[in-house]
Amino acid sequence: FIKYLLSIAVYNWGGGASAAGFSVQEARDTYIQQMWVNRSAESPLNDIRIAQAVLYAIDVQGLINVVVEGRGEPCYCYGSDLNIGFQEKWLTENYYQYDVDKAKALLAEAGVKDGDLKLTILCDTDEVRVKIAQIIQVYLKEVGIDSEVTSFEQALWNTYQTDPTKFDLNISYNGVTGYITRIWNQLNSTRYAEHNMAMVRDDKLDHLLQTAAVSQSDEDIDAAKQYM
Numbered sequence: 001f002i003k004y005l006l007s008i009a010v011y012n013w014g015g016g017a018s019a020a021g022f023s024v025q026e027a028r029d030t031y032i033q034q035m036w037v038n039r040s041a042e043s044p045l046n047d048i049r050i051a052q053a054v055l056y057a058i059d060v061q062g063l064i065n066v067v068v069e070g071r072g073e074p075c076y077c078y079g080s081d082l083n084i085g086f087q088e089k090w091l092t093e094n095y096y097q098y099d100v101d102k103a104k105a106l107l108a109e110a111g112v113k114d115g116d117l118k119l120t121i122l123c124d125t126d127e128v129r130v131k132i133a134q135i136i137q138v139y140l141k142e143v144g145i146d147s148e149v150t151s152f153e154q155a156l157w158n159t160y161q162t163d164p165t166k167f168d169l170n171i172s173y174n175g176v177t178g179y180i181t182r183i184w185n186q187l188n189s190t191r192y193a194e195h196n197m198a199m200v201r202d203d204k205l206d207h208l209l210q211t212a213a214v215s216q217s218d219e220d221i222d223a224a225k226q227y228m
Contacts, residue, residue, distance in 0.1 A: 107145070122157065187228060189206055
């Protein structure tokens with residue numbers, strides 16, 4: 001979804017005016033803003049065509065430009081290219097690039113007309129995630145999908161984001177470093193009582209994720225990524 005460029009202030013205590021007393025350097029960070037799509041039977045996004053339409057309707061670069069003033073980058077998989085196991089070929093694969101026409105075509109194929117659908121976008125009260133939710137709301141409206149943003153304090157949001165009846169889209173975040181397969185643990189439903197963070201239990205996905213985590217081979221990691 002979005003990965004950040006982290007600004008680091010490096011201070012020089014040599015004296016002088018405060019404006020001249022420090023410099024700022026940029027370093028890339030693995031911290032990402034992410035969006036969970038509720039694929040359970042409780043959500044209209046259970047229909048893969050509607051779920052994909054939502055993803056094609058969102059301009060990630062537009063989100064970056066507005067929400068973090070351009071100080072971020074799109075993701076090309078669930079995770080960052082700074083994570084161990086990321087594969088360069090993923091940068092050239094179609095990862096739901098912004099395509100309004102394709103979004104509308106998928107909705108038409110699913111029999112969804114303008115105003116037929118209203119989605120719930122869940123987020124916490126963090127300013128960045130609230131802005132992301134509000135802008136996604138605008139993007140969805142452009143393809144004929146209505147939505148409402150529901151924002152809650154951290155504790156309540158943590159409860160609601162595991163309840164498939166409380167959202168269709170959940171704006172979340174992840175700062176996992178190291179192996180990319182660590183980030184993917186949130187899609188491994190064997191780690192949860194009922195379903196993963198996309199509100200589904202998928203035995204094939206679980207197997208692929210577990211295999212990739214153990215072997216750390218390029219082939220197994222790519223197989224898991226492509227299935228996701």
